[in-house]
Amino acid sequence: MKQRWTARTLPPDLADTSRWRLVDSDALDDKQKERFLNFQAAITAYLETGKISAISEERGISKNNIVRQLNRCVTLAADGKPYGWSALISQLRTGEYERKAKLPLGRQGSRGNRAGAFRAFIALHPEIKRKIDNLIFKRSGKGEVHEARIAIKNIHAAFVSYCEDAGITGNQYPLNSKSCGKRSIARYVNDALMSSSEEACRTRFGAIARSHMNVGRGRQSSAMAHAPFDVVGIDPHKLDCIGTVRITGPKGPQHVAIERLWIVPAVDDHSRAILGYSVGIRTECSAAIIEHCIISAMSAWKPRELKIPKMVYAPGAGLPSGKFPELIGRAWAMMMVDNAAVHYSSAIAERARRRLGCAVNYGPIGHWEHRPSLERVMRTLEGYGFQRLPSTTGNSPTDPTKDDPVRNAVVLGIDWEILLDMIDVIIANYNATPNEALGNRSPLSLLHDYVEKGSFDFLPRRLPPVVATIAELGVTIETKTVRGNLKQGRRPYVEIDRVRYTSPLLSSTFNLVGKKLRVHIRESNMCSVHAYHESGEELGILQAQGAWGRTIHTREMRKQINALRDSFELVVGYQENPIVAFLNYLGSATHKEAEKKPMQVSRSATKLVQAAHESGMPVVPESCNEVPLAPQQIQPILSIIPSQSDQSKTRTLSVLVKPPLWKTVIR
Numbered sequence: 001m002k003q004r005w006t007a008r009t010l011p012p013d014l015a016d017t018s019r020w021r022l023v024d025s026d027a028l029d030d031k032q033k034e035r036f037l038n039f040q041a042a043i044t045a046y047l048e049t050g051k052i053s054a055i056s057e058e059r060g061i062s063k064n065n066i067v068r069q070l071n072r073c074v075t076l077a078a079d080g081k082p083y084g085w086s087a088l089i090s091q092l093r094t095g096e097y098e099r100k101a102k103l104p105l106g107r108q109g110s111r112g113n114r115a116g117a118f119r120a121f122i123a124l125h126p127e128i129k130r131k132i133d134n135l136i137f138k139r140s141g142k143g144e145v146h147e148a149r150i151a152i153k154n155i156h157a158a159f160v161s162y163c164e165d166a167g168i169t170g171n172q173y174p175l176n177s178k179s180c181g182k183r184s185i186a187r188y189v190n191d192a193l194m195s196s197s198e199e200a201c202r203t204r205f206g207a208i209a210r211s212h213m214n215v216g217r218g219r220q221s222s223a224m225a226h227a228p229f230d231v232v233g234i235d236p237h238k239l240d241c242i243g244t245v246r247i248t249g250p251k252g253p254q255h256v257a258i259e260r261l262w263i264v265p266a267v268d269d270h271s272r273a274i275l276g277y278s279v280g281i282r283t284e285c286s287a288a289i290i291e292h293c294i295i296s297a298m299s300a301w302k303p304r305e306l307k308i309p310k311m312v313y314a315p316g317a318g319l320p321s322g323k324f325p326e327l328i329g330r331a332w333a334m335m336m337v338d339n340a341a342v343h344y345s346s347a348i349a350e351r352a353r354r355r356l357g358c359a360v361n362y363g364p365i366g367h368w369e370h371r372p373s374l375e376r377v378m379r380t381l382e383g384y385g386f387q388r389l390p391s392t393t394g395n396s397p398t399d400p401t402k403d404d405p406v407r408n409a410v411v412l413g414i415d416w417e418i419l420l421d422m423i424d425v426i427i428a429n430y431n432a433t434p435n436e437a438l439g440n441r442s443p444l445s446l447l448h449d450y451v452e453k454g455s456f457d458f459l460p461r462r463l464p465p466v467v468a469t470i471a472e473l474g475v476t477i478e479t480k481t482v483r484g485n486l487k488q489g490r491r492p493y494v495e496i497d498r499v500r501y502t503s504p505l506l507s508s509t510f511n512l513v514g515k516k517l518r519v520h521i522r523e524s525n526m527c528s529v530h531a532y533h534e535s536g537e538e539l540g541i542l543q544a545q546g547a548w549g550r551t552i553h554t555r556e557m558r559k560q561i562n563a564l565r566d567s568f569e570l571v572v573g574y575q576e577n578p579i580v581a582f583l584n585y586l587g588s589a590t591h592k593e594a595e596k597k598p599m600q601v602s603r604s605a606t607k608l609v610q611a612a613h614e615s616g617m618p619v620v621p622e623s624c625n626e627v628p629l630a631p632q633q634i635q636p637i638l639s640i641i642p643s644q645s646d647q648s649k650t651r652t653l654s655v656l657v658k659p660p661l662w663k664t665v666i667r
Contacts, residue, residue: 004067004071005067005070005071005074006067006070007046007047007050007052007070008050009049010070010074012329012508013239014074014082015047015074017047017084017085018278019043019082019084019085020082020084020085020629021072021081021082021083021084021086022084022086023036023085023086023088023089024084024268027273028089030173032089032090032248035088035090035478036085036088036089037373038060038061038574039061039066039069039088039089040085041059042055042056042059042069042352043064043066043069043073043088046066046070047070051127052067053523054064054448056454057474068660069087069088070388071398072087072088072094072249073085073087073088075087075094075095077094078195084392084527096119097115097119098116099112099115099116099117099120100120100551103117103120103124103172103315104117104173104176105122105171105172105173105176106171106176114173114177117173118174118176118181118184118188121174121181121314125166127166128159128163128166130163130448131158131162131470132155132158132159132162132185132188132605133192134146134157134562135150135155135200136150136155136189136192136193136200137192137196137200137203138150138203146402149204152185152186152189152320153182155185155189156180156181156182156185156186159181159185160175160180160181160295163175168339168639172433172617177600179322187507190630205367208216211404218231224334225268225269225270226270226272226457227270227378227450227457227458227459228268228271228331228446228447228450228460229268229270229272229330229331229332229333229458229460229461230269230332230333230334230337231270231333231334231335231336231361232266232267232268232269232275232334232335232373232634233266233267233269233293233335233336233337233373233374233394234264234265234267234289234290234293234294234335234336234337234338234374234587235264235265235338235371235374235375235378236262236263236264236280236285236289236340236342237262237263237265237378238260238261238262238263238380239260239261239262239382239386239423240260240262240386240387240392240393240394240395241260241386241387241389241391241392241393241405241409241419242257242258242285242391242393242405242408242409242414242601243257243258243391243409243414243415243416243418243607244257244409244410244413244414244415244416244605245258245415245416245590245605245619246254246409246413246415247590247591247594247605247608247619247620248587248620249585249591249595253340254594254598255409255410255413255415256410256590256591256602256605257406257409257410257417257595257599257601257602258281258601258602258605258606258609259281259282259283259601259603259606260281260393261277261280261281261416261419261423262279262280262282262285262289262581263277263278263280264277264278264279264280264285264289264290264292264425265277265374265377265378265381265427266293266294266296266297267373267374267377268320268332268444268652269336269373269374270442271438271443271446271447271450272320272373272376272377272435272437272438272443273320273431273443273444273446273447274377274427274430274431274443275297275319275320275321275327276293276294276296276297276298276299276301276319276321277293277296277423277427278290278292278293278295278296278576279420279423279613280612281348281416281606281609281610282607283603283606285342286342286463287342287343287345287346287347287348287447287472288347288523288524290342290343290347290348291348291351291352291474292474292524293346294352294356295473295474296475297321298321298329298330298331298463299321299328299329300321300322300325300328301318301319301320301321302322303318303322303424303428304420304425305419305425306421307417307418307421308418308421308427311421311422311425313425313428313429314428314429314433315432316432316442316444317425317428317432318340318428318432318444319428319431320431320443322445322547322604323444323447323448324355324448324451326446326451326460327447327460329451329462329463330460330461330462330463331356331357331358331460331461331462332356332358332460332461333359333360333380333461333553334350334359334360334361334383335353335356335358335359335360335361336361336363336371336374337360337361337362337363338362338363338371339362339363339365343360343362343585345540347551348360348591350554351471351473352473354470355463355466355470355471355473356463356465357461357464360541377430379430380430381426381427381430382395384426384429385422385425385429385500386422386426387401389415389483390403390405390408390409390412391405391406391408391409391412391414392405393405394631396586406599406600406601407599409421410598410599416609416613420613429442430443431444432444448505448539466487471520472520474522474523474524475520475521475523476523476524477518477519477520477521478496478518478519478521478522479516479517479518479519480494480495480496480516480517481494481515481517482483482494482506482512482513482514482515482516483495483513484510484513485513486510486513490657491507491508491510492506492507492508492509492512492513493545494506494507494517494519494531494542496519496526496529497503497526497555497558497559497562498562499526499544499545499548500544500545500546501519501528501529501531501542501543501544501545502542502543502545503531503539503540503541503542503543505539506539506540506542507522515533516533516534517531517532517533517534517538517539517554518531518533518534519531519542520532521555522555523554523555524614525552525554526544526546526553526554526555526558527544527548527549527550527552527553528542528549529541529542530542547575547576547577547578547579548578549578550577551577551579551615552614552615552653553579553614553615554614554615557579557582560582561578561579561582562586564582565573569585570582570585579611579615579617580617581613582611583608583611583612583617583619583620586604586607586608586611586621587608589608589618590602590604590605590608592604593605635650
C-alpha cells in the first residue's frame, strides 16, 4: 500500500518545492489555469504552515483533496524525480492503472470489462513476461537463437503458446478474447521498446543505430583540449572512391581498378586542423602507415606538383607545418585512437608513445563519439571531394550516388596519382576553410593567433634528443653480428633479410668480426642503415650491397621478393635490379587479372601501385633510369627544427618525409 504523506510526515527533500518540476501556466486555458494556481497556492501554504483547515476554508478545497494533490506532486516519475507542480495539471497520470477486479472468465469476457487485464495477467505470470521480454530484446538463453527482427505477429503466436503451456484454457483471459490479446501484445511491445530505448535500438535496428544514441544526451562532456596540440586524434579511413593504375599490355595501355586507398589524418581537437596525414595503398591499414602519419604531422609540408591544371590550392591553404615553421617537430600531449588492433602494436603503443612523450587514449570499445572532431572532419572531407567523383562508392550500400564505381573509374581513367593530388588539395583547402564550430574561422586562422600572437595556454612541446637506445619514429632497432673471414678474404659485413650491409670503415675493421652492432633500420628505405657499437658509440652508415642499394624499397617489399624467389615465381638475374623485376612481375600479374575480369578490382594492381608509390619508381620501370642513391643518415625529428634566427628566413623541409611523395611504411 502506498505511503500517504502529510505536511508533517513529508521528508525534507520531497518538501523542497524549489526542486519540483515547473509548469508554464500561461499554456493552460483560463479554467485550467485558475484551478492550477488555486491548488499551487493551497499546497504552498500547507507546506509552510501545516494549517490545513484554515487553508481549506480559504481556498474552497477539501482537506482530503489538498492532501491527495500533495501526494501526486511528490510521486516519483520514471526519471526518479518528483512530478512536482506538473501533477496539478488536470488528467495527468502519475501512475499506471491497476486493475482490482478479477480477470474476465468465460466467453462473456470477450465483450468488455478488460481494462488493465493484460498488465494484471502479466503480473500474475512473471515467467510468461520473462519469455516475451526475451523475444523482444533477443536475450538468448542456452541453445536459443532469435530472429534478426521478430515481427509482432510472431511474438503474439509465441505468447499464445506460452499461455497454453502454462495451463491457460480457452475460457480464461487472454485466450477467451477474440484476438487472444494480440492488440495488448502490440501495445506491450511498443511500451517495452520505449522504456528501454537503448537496448531496443540495438536489438531492433542494429549496432550502428545504437551507437548514435551515445550522443545528444543533453549533458555537456568535459573538454580535454583547451589549446592546440593538447589532444590529437588519429584514425584510419578508407576513401569512398575507386582509382586505377595505367599499365601497358600487348594491345596497348589500359586502366585497371585498384582497391580503395587508406587515409590516416592527424586532427587537432581544439583547432580542428589536420596537422598531417599518410596514405596507404593496401588491403588493410598497418601500424607503419599510422606511424608515418605522426611523422608527417611534425614534418614540413610542401604543396605537390599537381597533374591536373584546374586542380589548385585555395589561397592560404596548406598544412600547419607548412605555414608555421614554429610547429615543425612539435609534439602533442594526448593521442586519441580507437580500439583497432593496429593501434595496440608496439610501433604505436610503445615506440610512438615513448618518442612523443604523450598519453595514448583508446577510449571505450565501439564508441566513435569519443572522437567527435576527428569523425566530423573525415565526413567533411568525403563530402568535399571523394564522394563527388564518378567512381565514388557512396557512404553506404544503399547510397544512390553510387553507380558502378569500378566501371566509371576504368572508363574515365581516374589514376591513383590524381587521387593522391586530390587528397593533398582537399586537406590543404579544408585547413583554410571557415568552420562554423570555430566561429566561422578557418583552422589555420585560429592557429595563426596562437602562434603569432602568443598564448599562455599554447605550449607545444619540443621532442627530446634521440639516443642510441631509443628508436626514432619509423625506425626499428635490431642487434646484428658482424660476419667476415680474413683467411677467405671476406670483408666484414652485417646481414639483414639476406642482404649484406657494409661501409668503407666496417669493411676494413676485421677486429669487429663476431662482435654485435645495434642497427637502426628505417623500414621505408632499406638501401642503408645506421649502425652503433654495443657501447652506444656511432659506427656510421652501412650501405646495402649490389642492386638492393640502388633503389628505394621497403622491408615488406624485400620479403615479398625473397618469398617469390624461393618459390621460383620470380627470377632475378645477376646484377639485375630486384625492384624493377618485382614491378615487372606485378605488372604481368595485373595484366592477366585484367584480361579475365576487366571491370573488377585487381589485387595485383593494388600491390603494383603500392610498390611504385613506396619505391618512387614508375609503374612501368626502365632499368636505365635507375640512379644510385647516396647513403642518408637517419636524423631525429628534433634536428629539423629551425633555430630562432633561421625561422624568419627559411622554412626547413623535413628529411623524414620526402615531399611531394608521401611514403608509407608497410609491415
